[in-house]
Amino acid sequence: MKTYKEHLKIANLTLDGYFNYGNVLQRYAVCNLLMGLGAEVESLWFSPQAGFLPYLQSHYPWMKDSWDWKTWVKLGINWKGITGNLFSGQNAWESARNAGIKSFVDRYIPMRYDVDFAKVADEYDYFVVGSDQVWNPNGDIDFSYPFLKFSSPSKRISYAASIASPEIPVKKKDIFIEGINGMKAISVREQAGAELIEQLTGRKVEVVADPTMLVAAEKWREIARKPSWLKGDEEILTTYFLGKRPDEVINRLAMEHGLKVVNILDEHVFEHYAVAPEEWLWLIDHAKLMYTDSFHGTVFSILFRRPFVVAERIGDGCVNKMTSRIDTLLGKFGLEARRGTKENGYMIDTPMEIQYGDVEAMLAKDRQRAEAYLRRALDLDKK
Structure with a gap:
């Protein structure tokens, strides 16, 4: 029988990118929370590509993954003009900011980019999605990743997931309900999200603190x-x-x-x-x-x-x-x-001037609640 501390391996997924401080600090905090329970943790990048090409495509939509070799030759010929625009003015500043955020990720978060999601299900004991707006129905994200459909339902857990919308668009409602019903354990970060899930599925879910608040100052x-x-x-x-x-x-x-x-x-x-x-x-x-x-x-x-x-x-x-x-x-x-x-x-x-009450006592309760939820979701007390 495997022992938890030696063998339990968990993968975390959240929104990908190097654009937002809150996003990467949440990713760090979730990994820190799981590692604090003794697990081996990796954070998986689920977007199609990580690197320079997606950055170019985000700023130059005419760029395509499927270019043939002739198109790449044309790009090389015109490279000076493109780089003159790409690395000047505000684009250069944004590049520098993104590089600083990626440097933080490289140093403090155990990231894995080369993920074959058709085969990854057996590599981890559990998959934890969250925090951030991973279930926001108004974006273009493929819901199969935030709802962890590449893994078995017994491995699907959310921590502080956010819907960030008062309702689910009609055309996505069935997909959303199916995704929720396929989760082993669910926690969200807003009461409104918990109420929406209960309204749609009849399922009561827990509301937990934003993970950044669970890391000590x-x-x-x-x-x-x-x-x-x-x-x-x-x-x-x-x-x-x-x-x-x-x-x-x-x-x-x-x-x-x-x-x-x-x-x-x-x-x-x-x-x-x-x-x-x-x-x-x-x-x-x-x-x-x-x-x-x-x-x-x-x-x-x-x-x-x-x-x-x-x-x-x-x-x-x-x-x-x-x-x-x-x-x-x-x-x-x-x-x-x-x-x-x-x-x-x-x-x-x-x-x-500001008067703080017993903030630490409140944070301690949040940490206890989060740990209790994760222990139940990860079946730790059964091991």
Whole structure:
């Protein structure tokens, strides 16, 4: 009879890419969570290709996998013009940011790219999908991967999967229901997702914490790194916005308190735009004030116990999908007063001061709940 710690092997799948800090930090956290239970873990890349060609295709849709040799010769002849566009301006900045994120993945996440999904089912004891929007029905993802259909139902588990949609399109509803019914164990990260699954299938599923919250702050600090371009002992106001920044408020606060503003993803400052995940963590941890409209920007502000303001997302035609999720997070820790809204001008009273309750006690409960769920899903207590 095999012993768990010696032989249990688990594969994790989530959204592929090197484009988003929250995505790769979630991937790291899920792997860390599973390895903390004593398992050997690998994270599988399920997108058709990993590497330079998909990047080119994402920026130049006319590129095809099925080119013949003559087309590749033409590409070589015109390469100077293509690279002049590809590696100039914002494309070069995005390339640098993607490279920094991939470097983080290479160092801290046990990735496997060369996966033959027609044969992989017998190579692992379990497959765990999540976190992130792996079950979002509005994208173009082949649902056979996020629902782990390449493996037997007894091996299919989700951790903190997100549907990120209030409903399933009619044309995908049967596929979605079949996928849910084929899972051995399911946990999601939002109550709305659990309610939608129960409505569609009658199946009650667990709601668990975002995996990044289950990694201790000190462990995150072990991999954080101060940006080399940040000199001396400058005190900083860090921002991380996926929508528009309320710059007037931010700049006024920085001036009043003598802070240097570091706008992560600032399209006008290369160093700020292309920060690596390790630097992203450091810039939040060392912020005298953190301003964000991001869920994970808020999560790490809480983990590092920083003063922060979380603003409603701003932008033309922007739908603030994070509102409910962030409001739930703030309510859990009694931090509802940290909300910056259009009504209060994205400014709260005494933004530089914050009172945290017993955050660690709440996080400890989340960790216990997550571990209990995974132990049941992985049949650990039966081994």
